[in-house]
Amino acid sequence: MKRAVAVAVSAMLVSGALAGCERDSPGAANGSGPVKYPTKTVQLMVPAAPGGGWDLTGRTMQKAFTDGKLIDQSVEVYNVTGAAGTIGLAQLVSKNNGDPHHLMVMGLVMVGGVVSNKSPVKLDQVTPIATLTAEQEVIVVPANSKYQTLKQLMDDAKASPASINWGGGSAGGTDQILIGLLAKAAGADPKAMKYVAYSGGGESKAALLAGDLTAAVSGQSEFKDLVSSGKVRALAVSGAKGVDVGGGSPAKTIKDEGYDVELMNWRGIVAPPGVDEPTQQAITAMIDKLHTSEQWKATLADQGWEDFYKSGADAKAYFTSENQRITGVLTEIGLGG
The missing domain is CATH 3.40.190.10 (Periplasmic binding protein-like II)
Structure with a gap:
């Protein structure tokens, strides 16, 4: 059995933005003019090994962008494994700082991983773009x-x-x-x-x-x-109601079995630190376009994922509240603190 390596320098989430416009790169520095994005291949990091939920999310995003011709650039997905995603997170911060064409899939697992790995850096360093799904x-x-x-x-x-x-x-x-x-x-x-x-x-x-x-x-x-x-x-x-997980009928919930537990695993997308506000808006506009596409709606239905979309300021606020909640949960059950 191969255990996940539980060491990494982690990184954190700062402000995103809702809205979106197009603009040329010369306007990026002074905040004026329309931003054009993307202008080259989007590199989408999955901070985990192939076969898991983040990997599935990243590759279905890639397929939706491609099949729906949602952008005029390609999307490449690559994997960086280890420590609940915090190795990939550290890479995003250290190697991709300021590069808006490097994005990363993340979610509740990473929030917990930063806490359980006792990272010296907290979750306010990278740029939140949106939450996507809950499962x-x-x-x-x-x-x-x-x-x-x-x-x-x-x-x-x-x-x-x-x-x-x-x-x-x-x-x-x-x-x-x-x-x-x-x-x-x-x-x-x-x-x-x-x-x-x-x-x-x-x-x-x-x-x-x-x-x-x-x-x-x-x-x-x-x-x-x-x-x-x-x-x-x-x-x-683990949800509020049973869902079909492949057996042909809804599975029982944990509450049905007599235990007062309910938990949803959410996933989202972030950009590196150092991305200016207008470019954040342009990235968010691209993800907004994905979210409203027929390809993405079909993906949600096929995978049994719940639509859990929050972007910009709403995403930033949610990331902050989840960090506080999960820190408390992990401490209570002896995994954090």
């Missing part, structure tokens, strides 16, 4: 597992925490947060849960199928193929 988490077990219900799994987790090997994304991310909250709701010790962190969804899938894990947690879209093929069984999802 329910799903708890799955192999098809041959003895666990038919979430209650059976949590009864054993409470009685013998060492007997359950949990797997999911990076340390301190949404998956581990959910396990901690679920343990607390079940009367188990969150700190006693055995959790293996992986840098991408593909790795946790392989570990679950190989028998290295008792149960795995991830965004529901990441396990849809395995649930549909009958290789794994979905025990519960």
